[in-house]
Amino acid sequence: MPDALRVSDLRIVRGARTVVDGVTFAAQAGRILGVLGPNGAGKSSLVKAIAGILPYEGDVALEGTSAAQLDRAGRARRMAYVPQQSELRSPLSVREVVAHGRYAHHVGRVRGTDGDRAAIERALHLGEAASLAHRAFTALSQGERQRVLLARALATEARLLLLDEPTAALDVGHALRLYRLLRTLAKAGYAILAVLHPLEEALDWTDDAILLEQGRIVLSGKTRDVIRAGSLERVYGVNLVPNGALGFRLPNEEPS
Numbered sequence: 001m002p003d004a005l006r007v008s009d010l011r012i013v014r015g016a017r018t019v020v021d022g023v024t025f026a027a028q029a030g031r032i033l034g035v036l037g038p039n040g041a042g043k044s045s046l047v048k049a050i051a052g053i054l055p056y057e058g059d060v061a062l063e064g065t066s067a068a069q070l071d072r073a074g075r076a077r078r079m080a081y082v083p084q085q086s087e088l089r090s091p092l093s094v095r096e097v098v099a100h101g102r103y104a105h106h107v108g109r110v111r112g113t114d115g116d117r118a119a120i121e122r123a124l125h126l127g128e129a130a131s132l133a134h135r136a137f138t139a140l141s142q143g144e145r146q147r148v149l150l151a152r153a154l155a156t157e158a159r160l161l162l163l164d165e166p167t168a169a170l171d172v173g174h175a176l177r178l179y180r181l182l183r184t185l186a187k188a189g190y191a192i193l194a195v196l197h198p199l200e201e202a203l204d205w206t207d208d209a210i211l212l213e214q215g216r217i218v219l220s221g222k223t224r225d226v227i228r229a230g231s232l233e234r235v236y237g238v239n240l241v242p243n244g245a246l247g248f249r250l251p252n253e254e255p256s
């Protein structure tokens with residue numbers, strides 16, 4: 001079976017600078033891949049290029065098909081991107097924003113089908129955004145917006161999810177429920193790639209990780225191996241201290 005995502009020798013130039021260079025990795029269905037690295041390492045640029053928002057050299061293949069051979073709708077049916085923040089400025093309701101996730105299924109059709117409406121309701125529910133459905137997107141808090149953007153991605157029903165710091169604006173309860181949802185989706189066969197800063201969250205919730213430094217992968221493998229390796233300390237300029245940190249889990253969940 002081809003990899004859900006295969007990135008080969010990717011190079012991204014922004015302005016006069018090469019910000020991602022020679023990046024090669026794969027993401028598999030059923031697994032969560034963390035993209036780690038310090039500020040400015042190229043994580044967001046990498047995810048935006050995979051999502052087709054930034055130009056790149058090299059190749060991005062989705063289930064064995066080069067993204068370059070797919071049109072916008074074809075890519076959108078296969079992969080969905082959850083940005084850190086939305087540039088959306090028009091006063092759309094939350095339900096309308098989530099309905100945008102059905103774009104790729106709508107092409108050539110004027111009206112949404114029952115299937116579209118069911119996908120939108122399901123996505124609103126899973127993204128914990130149903131109670132916001134009638135609110136104006138631009139009038140929401142950052143954390144509420146992040147949940148709506150996740151719901152929009154889920155509405156696509158794409159099986160590859162790209163998330164850029166998905167818990168950055170979420171409180172501890174919403175963050176844990178988002179991770180639990182990602183875990184459930186992975187079990188159902190989704191491939192998930194998430195840019196994450198909190199290393200303890202990466203350790204708890206991702207299977208594999210790549211560590212970027214100045215646009216290049218310096219470590220990759222199982223997350224626990226990447227996080228234990230000495231070069232992580234060098235890349236971030238910190239010492240790893242084994243101690244008892246404050247920990248949270250959802251009610252009725254066993255410690256992992």
Ligand SMILES: Nc1ncnc2c1ncn2[C@@H]1O[C@H](COP(=O)(O)OP(=O)(O)OP(=O)(O)O)[C@@H](O)[C@H]1O
Binds near residue numbers: 040
């Ligand atoms: N619009 C832009 N034009 C030129 N350079 C940019 C632009 N946006 C980002 N960069 C540069 O590209 C590099 C990678 O940025 P990117 O946002 O991908 O990093 P990141 O790893 O996601 O960082 P952070 O953890 O701070 O979000 C940085 O050096 C940044 O300064």
